[in-house]
Amino acid sequence: MLSFPWEEDQTFVAPAPPHLSRVVAHSTDRVAWLRARSRGVTATDAARLASDKAVAAVAWEKLNGTGFGGNAFTDHGRAREPEIAAWVRTCYEIEPSVTLFHAAREKRHLATPDGIRVAPDGSVELAEIKTTSKPWRSIPRGYLRQVWWQQYVLGAERTLVVWEQHTDFVPVQGDPRCQWVDRDESEIELLVRRADALLAWMRGERAA
Secondary structure (H helix, E strand, O other): OOOOHHHOOOOOOOOOOHHHHHEEEEOOOHHHHHHHHHOOEOHHHHHOOOOHHHHHHHHHHHHHOOOOOOOHHHHHHHHHHHHHHHHHHHHHOOEEOOEEEEOOOOOOEEEOOOEEEEOOOOOEEEEEEEEEOOOOOOOOHHHHHHHHHHHHHHOOOEEEEEEEEEEOOEEOOOOOEEEEEEOOHHHHHHHHHHHHHHHHHHOOOOOO
C-alpha cells in the first residue's frame, strides 16, 4: 500500500517558551538567589521606583543593605504562600514558581514571579501572591509596579494578583481575592528607564 509523507503520523513539538532560556537561579538555592538579586534590579526594587528621586534611595540600600531580616508579617506571608499558590493552581492552572529570570534586554533586570502559565496560544500569564492585614479598595500602586516589571522580564501579557486578608494572622475569609492586571507598555518603559538609572548608580557612575 502506498503512503505519502503528509499522511505519516508526525508529532508536533511546540518550541519552549523563551523565558525558560533566561533562568538565573532558584530561591531553593538561597545563596545563589540572593547573590543574583543583589547584583540586579528585581521586581521588589521596581516596586519602589515611584519617581526619579527614589532611584538614589534604592541604590543606596542595594549597595549598603537595609538590615531588615523580616518580621511577623513577612513570616506569615511566606507561610501562607504555598497554600494560596495551591488555590491558584487549582482554580487558574497557574503553576507555582520559585525561579529567578532575567529579561531578554538586560541580564540584570530580574524577577521571580509566584506563578507562571503558558496559555494554549503561547502567551505567558503570571501570578503574584500577597497577604495583607488591611482591606484593599484597589491593588496598591507599588504592587502594580512590581507586576508590570515581572511582565516585562518574563514577556507576559497579564498577571493574576491574588491577595488574602488576615486579622492577627488569621485569614478573614475562605478564599483569597484576585484580579487580572494587563500589561502596560508605558508603565514598563518608565520602569525600565529608572531601572537602568539604578544600575548606573550601582556601578558608581553617579555620585550618591
